[in-house]
Structure formats: structure tokens, C-alpha cells
Amino acid sequence: MTNIRPRNIFFNVDRVSLYLFLALCIIGWINIYAAVYDPENANAFNLGTNYGKQFIFIISACMLGTLILLLDVKLFSTLSPLFYGISLLLLVAVLVVGRNVGGNQAWIPIGSFRLQPSEFAKFSTCLLLAQYISTTNFKTKSWFSVGLAGLIIVLPVALIMLQPDTGSALTFLSLIFVLYREGLSGYFLVIGAVAIVLFLLTLLLSKVLLIALLVLVAGILLYQLRRKKQWISPIILGTICSIFYIFSVDFTYKNILQPHQRTRIDVLLGKVEDLRGQGYNVNQSKIAIGSGRIFGKGFLQGTQTKYDFVPEQSTDFIFCTVGEEWGFVGSLVVVGLYLFLLMRIIFIAERQRSSFSRIYGYGVASILFVHFFINIGMTIGLVPVIGIPLPFVSYGGSSLWGFTLLLFILLRLDANRMGII
Amino acid sequence: MNPFFARKYVIQGIFITAAIFIIIRLFYLQVINDEYLLSANNNVLRKIIIYPARGIILDRENRILVQNEPVYDLMVIPREVKPFDTLEFCNLLGITKERFDKQFKKAKNHSIYRASVLEKQLSAKVFAGFQEKLYLFPGFYVQNRSVRYYPDSIAAQFLGYIGEVNERMIEKSNGFYAKGDYIGISGIERSYEDLLRGQRGVQNLMVDAFSRPKGHFADGKYDTLAVSGEGLQSSLDRDLQKLGEELMAHKIGSIVAIEPASGEILAFVSSPTYNPNLMVGRQRGNNYMKLLNNPYKPMFIRPIQAEYPPGSIFKIVNALVAQQFGSITPSTTYTCGGGYRYGNRVMGCTHVHGPTDLTQSIQYSCNTYYGHIFNRMIDHSGMRSIDGYKRWQAAVAKFGIGSKLNIDLPNERKGLLPSADYYTKRWGSDKWGSSFNISLSIGQGELGITPLQMANTMAIVANRGFYYKPHLIKAIGSKKVIRREFTKKIEVGIAQQYFGSVIEGMSRVVNQPGGTAYYSKIPGIEMCGKTGTVQNPHGADHSVFVAFAPRENPKIAIAVVVENAGFGATWSAPIASLMVEKYLRDSISRPAVYKERITQASLLPAIKQKLNPKTPVKKDSAKTANKTVSRP
Known part of the structure; x- marks a missing residue:
């Protein structure tokens, strides 16, 4: 094993990803500045303000990234159980010593900062998952293997659900893409998609009608495929499962979901118009983005965000400022940058010689994708309001550091892709 | 090569599809639907x-x-x-x-x-x-x-x-x-x-x-x-207006005073009036309803909306028009035997005036004289009677009678001056003559004149043949702009020389012992005037007086109408004389009792009587006599 001594620490580091990372951080900072801009008190580096703090976060994130690039590459695979264990401990700790903010016990106060353990659980879960799957005894045909991989994902999800921070927990489910890439049956994706569609239909249509429709479709299918005996039992089984699923969705929706979650879904589906309550955020967010028109109102000219019509404007709803001040063109640029980054990460993952690095790369892509899609989707009314940040752009130290760790570990692995781990 | 390599494309496809969904949605929000911009402005703009x-x-x-x-x-x-x-x-x-x-x-x-x-x-x-x-x-x-x-x-x-x-x-x-x-x-x-x-x-x-x-x-x-x-x-003179309203208290009628040299309205009294402050503030609605239901109709703007047959004051117009037509000269004399005989009927006169010339006809308000000159103008003009009438009507219309003067107030009424067609239709033939509408000669019959038109006629006489459009606003803004239309001299088509004997007669009405308004003479000021009594089929006659003063270089022309007040000389003439003196001298030389007699008099008709300020024009008043008095 020959270690190539790097001429500098950025030797062999993927420059494209690096630039995309920096671009998103800067876009984030500019828009946080605009969102909380106060003309009477404009000081770009005032540490009392969100943009001043975010500036510190970005600098420290860059330092964190550099540190990771300096670390020995073997560290990540060998220490992945340790990282995972620490994350789980922190997730347990937050339930005990955490501070409750807005109904979620998600932060551990450390001095003047607050640490959000769920952000760090993301990279450690990806690492352990990669470590587990890349070991040869993982077999996608084996229920035990798949179950164990699922357990790695579900453990942090369960702990986060206890906070309860449903949004963060949901993002872990995106790791199904990783399993799929590594050989999990495509049916899982199909079943997942069907589950989402049935979920929505259950809420939109009456149960009786939906079940009748389902039985009708199943009947037609059975008739069409009556010569192919092997289809009969899956169709009947699927239909029965679906009917159970419909009832359980209905039950969950009515009895398990919090009232505000229920309303958020209803608002999204257009079943209720609650512009003063749960629908207020989305409505104001759509107004801000929609009023940006093609070219936007210009830097610092946005009124909806600046004058507090949009809540959580520098964290979860930061995309409103992008849409309002930079218009469709600016939104397109941001969406384009994310898509570019996601494609780049998949490209990086696929060029790895070690399956650990590849699996980890898909984990990074999945986590970033789900944040990107749900966050922007909720600001424009595509998905229900789920409070998760927009990676690298939203205000917040924990999330920026969490995503930086996630990405830079991949870059470190990639820089060493010719070596053997 | 990893066996599941191709799955990369599925995952990429899902990522790209999701991004496309986002872009389509953004396109809809930001480019297609423009509701959001409106909502944003509603949010933020006040x-x-x-x-x-x-x-x-x-x-x-x-x-x-x-x-x-x-x-x-x-x-x-x-x-x-x-x-x-x-x-x-x-x-x-x-x-x-x-x-x-x-x-x-x-x-x-x-x-x-x-x-x-x-x-x-x-x-x-x-x-x-x-x-x-x-x-x-x-x-x-x-x-x-x-x-x-x-x-x-x-x-x-x-x-x-x-x-x-x-x-x-x-x-x-x-x-x-x-x-x-x-x-x-x-x-x-x-x-x-x-x-x-x-x-x-x-x-x-x-x-x-x-x-x-x-x-x-x-x-x-x-x-x-x-x-x-x-x-x-x-153009209003506050003190003059105040005096006018004081004098008209408890009476129904109007005072209009005009500065002849400019057409500016100096006083504009419509009685009964009301306190304009009632139309302001929280009680406005109640006050408005009270005023609206007041039987004496204070909201009715009498100077420009009430139309009266002018009575004897119209003789001035006829005297001027007849001279201009050449039908008479100042020395033309008719003998008054107590009435004007036409066909087998008589238009009575109040007195037997004997031989009367033009000046005397004004001074004594002789009906007989005007019967004769009207007959000359209509029937002996060298054309058909109907054309003679048309010529007469056109000449009278030039005084602003029968049409709006277009004063700068809304809802002015134009009055009535019937056309020849009106009589042709009424008599079923165009072969009619002066005997068919002889009452026009003394200002009765189918005539309707507003107090504003009366005052304007006085301004014409005062100016000896022209007037400026009567108006209420003499200057606009800090630059004192005056509307152009108000500075245009309007000639009425009567030569200046024809005014002398008429004005002499009007002067004698006021200033010569025995004149109908001698009681209203102002010491030291030569006021020229004419009394009139308007027949009112609904109750007591209306008292009318028109005047201008001083005789040379007149400063004020005035018309006073007091409804249901009887003779012109009794109420209207003294009111006019006080107004004229107040305006010219800024003080009143006559004893206080002279004024008090007027201010304390209440001439309101009983309420149960149906009030109709617009006295309907009497259908055929040919037989009726003018009742203008010659008593002092």
C-alpha cells in the first residue's frame, strides 16, 4: 500500500463539489442577510444577527471540512460504529438534558450554542450503513441482512421521533435509495410509491369508494391475466394488504397524527383553507415566491420576507427569499445547483473502487436529495410543511456542520479513491 | 462492474423528476399565476x-x-x-x-x-x-x-x-x-x-x-x-347680504343685487333661509330632513328657481323695445280713459290717467299706454301680426328673459317667454294678433321671470343697453383669475338714446312726490325704480320692486320679490331702498323704525295653505287688470 503524499490538502479533492458547496453557502448567507435585513442597523458581520452568526458558521464549516480532508481515510470506515454509537448516545441525551424549543426537544445547549444531535446522526448512520453493507456478509436476498440494515436506519429514526421531530426522522427513510442501489428489490420502491398514492387517495376520497375502486381494478387485472396463474395470488394479496393499509392510514391520520400535522396535510390537499392558522406559512411562502415573478424584486427589495410575513424565514423558509428577490431565474439557479451537486455525488460514488465509499456516496446523495425536495417542495406547496433545513443554505450551525461532515467525508474518501481502504 | 450499476439511472431519474416537478411548480407560481404579486402588495402596501x-x-x-x-x-x-x-x-x-x-x-x-x-x-x-x-x-x-x-x-x-x-x-x-x-x-x-x-x-x-x-x-x-x-x-358683500337676510326674515321671497358694471352679484337672498352650519357635523342628517320637510321650503333657491309673471316692471322692457322698433317715440302720447279697449273688451287701468307720454306711463304705471304700444308693435309693424310677435319676442329674449343666464350655480331655471308657435297651436291658427295676448304688454299672462332675471334687466337699464353675465365668483385662487365668460359685454340691441325717458320715469317713481315708491326715496341718492304687483291665484299677491342707483354711473341694480305681500311699494320697495343705501353709503340714514317695521313683520302665509313658490302662469289673463298701485 503506497500512500501518495499530497502536495497540499486539496490534492485530488473534487473541485466541482467544492465550488458547489461554497456557492450554496454564499447564496445561503446572502439570502439570510436579506431576510433579516434592517436598513437602520445594517452591519454585515454583526454577531448579534443571524447573518453574522451564519458567517461564523460558514467559516467554521470550512475549517471543519479542511480538518476532515486532513484525516486519515481509514478512520471513517473503522470508526463508523463509534460515530454511530456516539450519535445514538447524543440522541438519548437530548431527550434528557435537551432544551425544548417549539415543541421539539431537539437541542442540547452548549454554552451559547445549541447542538442538534439529529444533524450529526445523519452522517454517522450513512457511515455505519456503508460499513455494514460493504462487508461481504450482507445479502440483499436475505431478510436478516436487510432487516439489520433497516435496524441501523430505524434506531436513530425512533429516537428522533421521541423528541418528537417527525421531519428529521423522515429524512432517514430516504436511505432506501442506498439499499435499492445495492440490490434491494425494486418492488420496495414501487410499494413505497403505491403507499404514498394510496395515502393521499385515502385522505381525498371516501374509504368505501376507494376500496370499491381497488377491488374493481384488481378484478379487471385478474380477468386480463386469468391465463397467468402466477399473478393471481400476488394480486389478491396486494389488494387485501392495500385495504388494510387504507384502514391503518385512516386510523393513523385520525388518531395518531397531531392536529397540526393533520391540518398541514389537509391544507396541502386543499381540503381546508386555513390562511390564519396552519395554512398561513405556506400561503405567505407562496405569496413571497410567486410575487418574485421572473427576475425577482432585487437584492434587499423583498417585502414579504423582510417584513416578517413569512415565518422561519432564515431557516426552513429561506427559499422564499430566493424566490422573492431573485425570481424564477434565481430559483432555477438554486434548483440547478442542487441537481448538479446530486448528479456530481452520484458520479463520484460510481467512480469509487471500494463499495464502502460508493454506498456512503449514495447515502449522502439520498440525504441531500430528501432535504432539497421536501424543503423547497414545502415552500411552494408541493409537500406538507415539514420542518427540515435546506442543506448549506438555511441558517443554523448544527445543520451546516452536519451537511459539511456528510459531504466532506465523501470528498475525503473520493480523494483517496485510488487507494485501498 | 457492480451488477446493479444500471440502478444508478433509476435513482438519477427520480432525482431529476423531482427537480422537474419543483421547476414546473415554480414556473406556475412565478410566471403564470400573477395573483401572488397582488397578494404580496395587499400584504405590504397601505x-x-x-x-x-x-x-x-x-x-x-x-x-x-x-x-x-x-x-x-x-x-x-x-x-x-x-x-x-x-x-x-x-x-x-x-x-x-x-x-x-x-x-x-x-x-x-x-x-x-x-x-x-x-x-x-x-x-x-x-x-x-x-x-x-x-x-x-x-x-x-x-x-x-x-x-x-x-x-x-x-x-x-x-x-x-x-x-x-x-x-x-x-x-x-x-x-x-x-x-x-x-x-x-x-x-x-x-x-x-x-x-x-x-x-x-x-x-x-x-x-x-x-x-x-x-x-x-x-x-x-x-x-x-x-x-x-x-x-x-x-362677489357677495357680506354686510349687504346680512342686511338682506335680516330684512327678509319671516318672509318668503328673494333679493338679488348686481353691480351693473361687472355683473357681480352683491347680494343673493333666498328666504326663508337656514343656518348653513346645520348642514355640517353629526346632526346633519336630522337637520337636512327637517329643512326638507319645512313647508316654506328653505332648500328652494328662489332667486334662480322661482318664476313669477313680472307684472308692471315688465313695462320697462316694452317701453325700450317699442322705441327701438320705432313704434313710438318718447313724446308719443295716448289718452288713458281708465283702460285699453280691444275688440269689445277692456284691459282695465287703475286710474284714469288722461293724456300720458312715455315717461309718465312709467311713472304712473299706466296699463292703457302699454296696451296701445303693444298693439303697435305686434299689429302695426308693417308685417303679419305673427311676425311682429316673433320680432318682439326676439327683442325681449335678448334681455335674458325666457332662457338661463347661466349663472355659476346649479339648477337655474330659465323662466318662460312663449314663442309664436305656442299661440298658433293654442288658437289653432296663425291669424292671431295683439288682442290675443295683450296681457304680455303689462307683464302678466304667459310670462315667467326669475328674480335674477329681474335684477339683470335692471343692470341692463342701468348700463343703458348691455350687461355682463351675472356671476357669484369674481376671482379664483391666489392669482385672482376671473373666468373669461364673465368679462364679455353682452349687448341687448337697444340703442342708448332710448333709455333716457324710461329712466326719467323710473326716477320719478321714487323721487317725485306722488310716485308709486316715493316712500322709499333715499335722501341724497337718486334711485330709479319700478314697483310691481304679481297676481297670485293661490293667495295674496306678490310684491315686486326693481331699481338701480345712483341714476348716473349706477353702482347697484336690485330686484326684490316678497311673496304674498301685496303692493310692491309696501314691502319690496323699502327693502330695496335700504339695501341700496347700505351698499352705497354703508349706513342707513333713515330712522331705525323704518327698518324695524320691515324686520319685525311676518308675512308668512298660513301653513295649511299649500305653498307653491312657482306661481303658475295664468292661462288667459287678458281680462285681468294690473293692480300696480299709484298710492305712495
């Missing part, structure tokens, strides 16, 4: 209207007739209201608890976030008491506005009043006016509305989510300042 001060109106000596006085609207923002002592609140405002509940509910229904008016136009006194305790009532505040104030409470019908615009006006104005705006409803307030109202200012404020102002939109680029309305200088 248009604040700055109301300009309405123009003030001065009299001819720059004394204030109308000004603006501050009042206070009590506003409420329901969301910001905290529990408070309602009883004390109501006591301070002088309203009942029920009233408060009703108004507060109305405000809440309007909007709990935005300000509504809780009580309109608090007086300065109520405001002063309330302001000290305002801190006890969060959510309430007071907004300044101004209302019209009339320091002397005069000239109500002349000045008119303003009121809130209604839906129809808003529609008609193409959105210029908005709910809550005030507009001139009558009088000068209405005819000069577009000058008086000024220009509203707009501030485009931006507010945050909590409705706190955050500065001006686009740095105030779209803001405008309010521009105050133009001030108007009216």
Missing part, C-alpha cells in the same frame, strides 16, 4: 389618502364666508382594544352603551386589524375632555379632519353645502371619488367643486406582518402631496 383642505370662500372685501374647522373622528382598531370602563367611555363621548355596542360591532365586522371610525366628527369640546383619558383606552385614537364652518351663518343657498359621496356619484366620477369623500352638493360648493376640492395626496406605506409602518414604498417615488383647494373670492 395606501394612505391625505385629504386636502377644501378651498375657502371669501366675500368681495376678503371677509370669510366659509372656512374649515378641525373636527375629530374617533377611530378604533378592534384587535388592539383591551378591556376598559365602557361606562366612563360612553359618558365622555356622550353616547349610550347601545350606540357604542352597535358601532363597535360594526367596526369589528369591517376588520379587526384595520382602523374604523367609531364616532364621527367629535366637537372640539368633547375631544378635549376625551383626549385626557385616551390612554385608558388602548386601541382607540383620534384622527383630525376638517369640516366647513360659516362664521356669519349667512348665504346658505348661495354657498350650498357638501356631503359624503354616494354610490352613484362614485360611479359617475370614474373612480375619482371614494367612499367617505366629500363633494359639493349644491350652490358654489357644487358648481366650483373641481376647484374647491383640491387634490388628494397618497402615501404608499409599507407595513410589516404586524401592520407596523416600515417606510415609504420605493422611497416615496409614488407618493403625492395633498394640494389644497383653490380659494374663491365671491
Whole structure:
């Protein structure tokens, strides 16, 4: 094993990803500045303000990234159980010593900062998952293997659900893409998609009608495929499962979901118009983005965000400022940058010689994708309001550091892709 | 090569599809649907209207007739209201608890976030008491506005009043006016509305989510300042107007006084009048209904809306027209045997005047004389009678009779001067002559003349043949602009030389012992006038007097009509003489009792009698005699 001594620490580091990372951080900072801009008190580096703090976060994130690039590459695979264990401990700790903010016990106060353990659980879960799957005894045909991989994902999800921070927990489910890439049956994706569609239909249509429709479709299918005996039992089984699923969705929706979650879904589906309550955020967010028109109102000219019509404007709803001040063109640029980054990460993952690095790369892509899609989707009314940040752009130290760790570990692995781990 | 390598494409496909969904949705929100821009502006923009001060109106000596006085609207923002002592609140405002509940509910229904008016136009006194305790009532505040104030409470019908615009006006104005705006409803307030109202200012404020102002939109680029309305200088003489209203108290009728050299209206009295301050403030609605239901109709603008057959004063016009036609000369003499005989009928005269020339015919108001000259003008003009009438009618119309003078007030009536066709239709043939409408010779019959037209006729005589359009506003704004149409001399087609003997007769009416208005002679001032008595089929006759003074270089022409007051000499002439003296001398030389007799007299008809200020023109008055008296 020959270690190539790097001429500098950025030797062999993927420059494209690096630039995309920096671009998103800067876009984030500019828009946080605009969102909380106060003309009477404009000081770009005032540490009392969100943009001043975010500036510190970005600098420290860059330092964190550099540190990771300096670390020995073997560290990540060998220490992945340790990282995972620490994350789980922190997730347990937050339930005990955490501070409750807005109904979620998600932060551990450390001095003047607050640490959000769920952000760090993301990279450690990806690492352990990669470590587990890349070991040869993982077999996608084996229920035990798949179950164990699922357990790695579900453990942090369960702990986060206890906070309860449903949004963060949901993002872990995106790791199904990783399993799929590594050989999990495509049916899982199909079943997942069907589950989402049935979920929505259950809420939109009456149960009786939906079940009748389902039985009708199943009947037609059975008739069409009556010569192919092997289809009969899956169709009947699927239909029965679906009917159970419909009832359980209905039950969950009515009895398990919090009232505000229920309303958020209803608002999204257009079943209720609650512009003063749960629908207020989305409505104001759509107004801000929609009023940006093609070219936007210009830097610092946005009124909806600046004058507090949009809540959580520098964290979860930061995309409103992008849409309002930079218009469709600016939104397109941001969406384009994310898509570019996601494609780049998949490209990086696929060029790895070690399956650990590849699996980890898909984990990074999945986590970033789900944040990107749900966050922007909720600001424009595509998905229900789920409070998760927009990676690298939203205000917040924990999330920026969490995503930086996630990405830079991949870059470190990639820089060493010719070596053997 | 990893066996599941191809799955990369599926995952990429899912990522790309999701991004495309986002882009399509963004395209819809930001490019296609423009509702959101409107909503954003609704969120953040607050248009604040700055109301300009309405123009003030001065009299001819720059004394204030109308000004603006501050009042206070009590506003409420329901969301910001905290529990408070309602009883004390109501006591301070002088309203009942029920009233408060009703108004507060109305405000809440309007909007709990935005300000509504809780009580309109608090007086300065109520405001002063309330302001000290305002801190006890969060959510309430007071907004300044101004209302019209009339320091002397005069000239109500002349000045008119303003009121809130209604839906129809808003529609008609193409959105210029908005709910809550005030507009001139009558009088000068209405005819000069577009000058008086000024220009509203707009501030485009931006507010945050909590409705706190955050500065001006686009740095105030779209803001405008309010521009105050133009001030108007009216031609009215405040003191003369005051005296006129005093003299006309408890009487029905009009006084119109005109400066002949300019057409400026010096006094414009419509009686009964009302206090213009009643049409302002919180009691306006009640007061308005009271005035509207008053049987003496104070809202009726008599100087320009009441039409009367002029009676004997019309002889002046006939004397002038007949001379211009060459039908008579000043020395033409007719012998009055007590009436004018036409066919087998007689138009009676009050006296047997014997041989009468033109000057005497005016002096004694001889009906016989005018029967003869009317007959000469119509039947002996060298053309068919109908054409003779047409010529006569055209000559009279030039005095502004039978058509609007287009004074700068709304709703002027034109009066009545029948056309030849009217008689042709009425008699079923065009072969009619002076005997068919002989009463026109003495101002009776189918004639209707407003007091304004009477006064204008006097201005024509005073000027010896021309007039300026009578008007109420002599100068607009600080630059004292006068409307061009008011400076145009209008000739009436009577040569100057024909006025001498008529004016001599009018002078004798007042100044020669035995003249019909000798009682109204003003010592030291030669006033020329003519009395008239208008027959009124509904009750006592109307008393009319027209005059101008002094005889040379006249300064004032005046018409006075007192309804149901009998002879012209009894009431109208003394009123006119006091007005003329007051204007020319600024004081009254005659003993106080002379004035008191008039101011204390009440000549109102009994209420149960149906009042009809517009005396209908009598159908055929050929047989009736003029009752103008020759008693002093």
C-alpha cells in the first residue's frame, strides 16, 4: 500500500463539489442577510444577527471540512460504529438534558450554542450503513441482512421521533435509495410509491369508494391475466394488504397524527383553507415566491420576507427569499445547483473502487436529495410543511456542520479513491 | 462492474423528476399565476389618502364666508382594544352603551386589524375632555379632519353645502371619488367643486406582518402631496347680504343685487333661509330632513328657481323695445280713459290717467299706454301680426328673459317667454294678433321671470343697453383669475338714446312726490325704480320692486320679490331702498323704525295653505287688470 503524499490538502479533492458547496453557502448567507435585513442597523458581520452568526458558521464549516480532508481515510470506515454509537448516545441525551424549543426537544445547549444531535446522526448512520453493507456478509436476498440494515436506519429514526421531530426522522427513510442501489428489490420502491398514492387517495376520497375502486381494478387485472396463474395470488394479496393499509392510514391520520400535522396535510390537499392558522406559512411562502415573478424584486427589495410575513424565514423558509428577490431565474439557479451537486455525488460514488465509499456516496446523495425536495417542495406547496433545513443554505450551525461532515467525508474518501481502504 | 450499476439511472431519474416537478411548480407560481404579486402588495402596501383642505370662500372685501374647522373622528382598531370602563367611555363621548355596542360591532365586522371610525366628527369640546383619558383606552385614537364652518351663518343657498359621496356619484366620477369623500352638493360648493376640492395626496406605506409602518414604498417615488383647494373670492358683500337676510326674515321671497358694471352679484337672498352650519357635523342628517320637510321650503333657491309673471316692471322692457322698433317715440302720447279697449273688451287701468307720454306711463304705471304700444308693435309693424310677435319676442329674449343666464350655480331655471308657435297651436291658427295676448304688454299672462332675471334687466337699464353675465365668483385662487365668460359685454340691441325717458320715469317713481315708491326715496341718492304687483291665484299677491342707483354711473341694480305681500311699494320697495343705501353709503340714514317695521313683520302665509313658490302662469289673463298701485 503506497500512500501518495499530497502536495497540499486539496490534492485530488473534487473541485466541482467544492465550488458547489461554497456557492450554496454564499447564496445561503446572502439570502439570510436579506431576510433579516434592517436598513437602520445594517452591519454585515454583526454577531448579534443571524447573518453574522451564519458567517461564523460558514467559516467554521470550512475549517471543519479542511480538518476532515486532513484525516486519515481509514478512520471513517473503522470508526463508523463509534460515530454511530456516539450519535445514538447524543440522541438519548437530548431527550434528557435537551432544551425544548417549539415543541421539539431537539437541542442540547452548549454554552451559547445549541447542538442538534439529529444533524450529526445523519452522517454517522450513512457511515455505519456503508460499513455494514460493504462487508461481504450482507445479502440483499436475505431478510436478516436487510432487516439489520433497516435496524441501523430505524434506531436513530425512533429516537428522533421521541423528541418528537417527525421531519428529521423522515429524512432517514430516504436511505432506501442506498439499499435499492445495492440490490434491494425494486418492488420496495414501487410499494413505497403505491403507499404514498394510496395515502393521499385515502385522505381525498371516501374509504368505501376507494376500496370499491381497488377491488374493481384488481378484478379487471385478474380477468386480463386469468391465463397467468402466477399473478393471481400476488394480486389478491396486494389488494387485501392495500385495504388494510387504507384502514391503518385512516386510523393513523385520525388518531395518531397531531392536529397540526393533520391540518398541514389537509391544507396541502386543499381540503381546508386555513390562511390564519396552519395554512398561513405556506400561503405567505407562496405569496413571497410567486410575487418574485421572473427576475425577482432585487437584492434587499423583498417585502414579504423582510417584513416578517413569512415565518422561519432564515431557516426552513429561506427559499422564499430566493424566490422573492431573485425570481424564477434565481430559483432555477438554486434548483440547478442542487441537481448538479446530486448528479456530481452520484458520479463520484460510481467512480469509487471500494463499495464502502460508493454506498456512503449514495447515502449522502439520498440525504441531500430528501432535504432539497421536501424543503423547497414545502415552500411552494408541493409537500406538507415539514420542518427540515435546506442543506448549506438555511441558517443554523448544527445543520451546516452536519451537511459539511456528510459531504466532506465523501470528498475525503473520493480523494483517496485510488487507494485501498 | 457492480451488477446493479444500471440502478444508478433509476435513482438519477427520480432525482431529476423531482427537480422537474419543483421547476414546473415554480414556473406556475412565478410566471403564470400573477395573483401572488397582488397578494404580496395587499400584504405590504397601505395606501394612505391625505385629504386636502377644501378651498375657502371669501366675500368681495376678503371677509370669510366659509372656512374649515378641525373636527375629530374617533377611530378604533378592534384587535388592539383591551378591556376598559365602557361606562366612563360612553359618558365622555356622550353616547349610550347601545350606540357604542352597535358601532363597535360594526367596526369589528369591517376588520379587526384595520382602523374604523367609531364616532364621527367629535366637537372640539368633547375631544378635549376625551383626549385626557385616551390612554385608558388602548386601541382607540383620534384622527383630525376638517369640516366647513360659516362664521356669519349667512348665504346658505348661495354657498350650498357638501356631503359624503354616494354610490352613484362614485360611479359617475370614474373612480375619482371614494367612499367617505366629500363633494359639493349644491350652490358654489357644487358648481366650483373641481376647484374647491383640491387634490388628494397618497402615501404608499409599507407595513410589516404586524401592520407596523416600515417606510415609504420605493422611497416615496409614488407618493403625492395633498394640494389644497383653490380659494374663491365671491362677489357677495357680506354686510349687504346680512342686511338682506335680516330684512327678509319671516318672509318668503328673494333679493338679488348686481353691480351693473361687472355683473357681480352683491347680494343673493333666498328666504326663508337656514343656518348653513346645520348642514355640517353629526346632526346633519336630522337637520337636512327637517329643512326638507319645512313647508316654506328653505332648500328652494328662489332667486334662480322661482318664476313669477313680472307684472308692471315688465313695462320697462316694452317701453325700450317699442322705441327701438320705432313704434313710438318718447313724446308719443295716448289718452288713458281708465283702460285699453280691444275688440269689445277692456284691459282695465287703475286710474284714469288722461293724456300720458312715455315717461309718465312709467311713472304712473299706466296699463292703457302699454296696451296701445303693444298693439303697435305686434299689429302695426308693417308685417303679419305673427311676425311682429316673433320680432318682439326676439327683442325681449335678448334681455335674458325666457332662457338661463347661466349663472355659476346649479339648477337655474330659465323662466318662460312663449314663442309664436305656442299661440298658433293654442288658437289653432296663425291669424292671431295683439288682442290675443295683450296681457304680455303689462307683464302678466304667459310670462315667467326669475328674480335674477329681474335684477339683470335692471343692470341692463342701468348700463343703458348691455350687461355682463351675472356671476357669484369674481376671482379664483391666489392669482385672482376671473373666468373669461364673465368679462364679455353682452349687448341687448337697444340703442342708448332710448333709455333716457324710461329712466326719467323710473326716477320719478321714487323721487317725485306722488310716485308709486316715493316712500322709499333715499335722501341724497337718486334711485330709479319700478314697483310691481304679481297676481297670485293661490293667495295674496306678490310684491315686486326693481331699481338701480345712483341714476348716473349706477353702482347697484336690485330686484326684490316678497311673496304674498301685496303692493310692491309696501314691502319690496323699502327693502330695496335700504339695501341700496347700505351698499352705497354703508349706513342707513333713515330712522331705525323704518327698518324695524320691515324686520319685525311676518308675512308668512298660513301653513295649511299649500305653498307653491312657482306661481303658475295664468292661462288667459287678458281680462285681468294690473293692480300696480299709484298710492305712495
